[in-house]
Amino acid sequence: MFLKKLKLNDFRNYINFEQTFDHLKTIIIGQNAQGKSNILEAINVLATSQSERAEKDSELVFWDKDYALIFSDIQTKNSELKIALQINSTGRRKLKINDVPKKAPQADLLGNFFAVMFSCDDLYLVKGSPSARRRWLDSVLFQLDTRYHRSIQDYQKSTTQKNALLKKAQETRMPRKELNEQLGIWNEQVISLGTEIIFTRLRFIKEIAPVANEFLNNISKNTEDFGLIYKSSICEDEHNYVHLHEMDKTKIKELFHKSITESFDEELARGQSVIGPHRDDLIFLINKKEAKSFASQGQQRSIVLAVKLAELKLFEKEKDEIPVLLLDDVFAELDENRQDFLLHNLPENIQTFLTTTHISDIQKEFLNGAQVLEVKNGEIIENIGLGCKI
Numbered sequence: 001m002f003l004k005k006l007k008l009n010d011f012r013n014y015i016n017f018e019q020t021f022d023h024l025k026t027i028i029i030g031q032n033a034q035g036k037s038n039i040l041e042a043i044n045v046l047a048t049s050q051s052e053r054a055e056k057d058s059e060l061v062f063w064d065k066d067y068a069l070i071f072s073d074i075q076t077k078n079s080e081l082k083i084a085l086q087i088n089s090t091g092r093r094k095l096k097i098n099d100v101p102k103k104a105p106q107a108d109l110l111g112n113f114f115a116v117m118f119s120c121d122d123l124y125l126v127k128g129s130p131s132a133r134r135r136w137l138d139s140v141l142f143q144l145d146t147r148y149h150r151s152i153q154d155y156q157k158s159t160t161q162k163n164a165l166l167k168k169a170q171e172t173r174m175p176r177k178e179l180n181e182q183l184g185i186w187n188e189q190v191i192s193l194g195t196e197i198i199f200t201r202l203r204f205i206k207e208i209a210p211v212a213n214e215f216l217n218n219i220s221k222n223t224e225d226f227g228l229i230y231k232s233s234i235c236e237d238e239h240n241y242v243h244l245h246e247m248d249k250t251k252i253k254e255l256f257h258k259s260i261t262e263s264f265d266e267e268l269a270r271g272q273s274v275i276g277p278h279r280d281d282l283i284f285l286i287n288k289k290e291a292k293s294f295a296s297q298g299q300q301r302s303i304v305l306a307v308k309l310a311e312l313k314l315f316e317k318e319k320d321e322i323p324v325l326l327l328d329d330v331f332a333e334l335d336e337n338r339q340d341f342l343l344h345n346l347p348e349n350i351q352t353f354l355t356t357t358h359i360s361d362i363q364k365e366f367l368n369g370a371q372v373l374e375v376k377n378g379e380i381i382e383n384i385g386l387g388c389k390i
């Protein structure tokens, strides 16, 4: 996969940005807060339909403007793609692929263009909040499995309705029988959609864990093992997390049902849904111990590096395409060994975009043959080709 051209209008701090890419590596250099990450963010939105940084679409639109535009020319293995995405500050979107307007701008965007984002924020994946880990899971699964996005959207709608009912029941002291009847309808949807989501996540973990383990073994010269467990709110006790990985959909559904029934009083008291994939988390293991509590900073970096490389491998296997790699400000955080490991384990011919404030943070070998763009205040001020073109 190769991004040949990117054009941005009123996206973040870019009023007018247009750039062609014809090198395998593009280095975006600039001082802080100039717009380096914004370029990678735009590319990532094309792949995942979401931004890892923005809560709402309006944040992506230049202050006080009505909409942002992202245009791209992409070369895939077998075809050329032109994706044009309009993001309105109201939250509505419009999408054209090869000049054909699409009815479902969110869902129709996914599955066309693939990217793996590795930003300095990912270095907190192990120790950060559960929501950051869920966001990561979703950003990968949105691309790998387009049905997953639909399940997440429908699941969110059902939980919103369920929460509204629980709030109403609390405020109006709704009789139990009436509440039970109405809640049953929403719970049925929550359980059915939530089971699909949990099952897809479990399958993904089963695929990525052994690949990440191999990378971690290699980085650590066989001194560290990797593990990944899905920590679900549908399991009442932690000993069951591991068993979830062996369950089929029917068993998961049964467990979900049992758990949601038992949590009736808690959900009513809190006025919100407390059981389901929106509350779930991941546990990273290093040498069979919880990495959150036991991994050193260096080990956390190795884990994230192994996970990102495994992500790339999974795209190659499942989509038969090499995704574009977005490295946002990670070099200052990776020592020479880990930079070396990354460099030597990337798929051949992978298109990479990387940002940095200091070019000296990046190993010379990485810079070979790269296109260098310098950004200042939402504009490219220099466009220096360092080496040979591809």
Ligand SMILES: Nc1ncnc2c1ncn2[C@@H]1O[C@H](COP(=O)(O)OP(=O)(O)O)[C@@H](O)[C@H]1O
Binding pocket: 011, 012, 013, 014, 030, 031, 032, 033, 034, 035, 036, 037, 038, 039, 058, 059, 060, 061, 062, 063
């Ligand atoms: N919606 C927006 N409209 C205009 N400018 C924005 C918007 N969102 C962020 N910015 C600006 O973008 C800059 C940050 O860009 P970013 O790409 O994160 O910087 P960095 O170069 O440090 O990676 C800041 O100057 C910020 O004010």
Ligand SMILES: [Mg+2]
Binding pocket: 036, 037, 038, 328, 329, 355
């Ligand atoms: Mg940045």
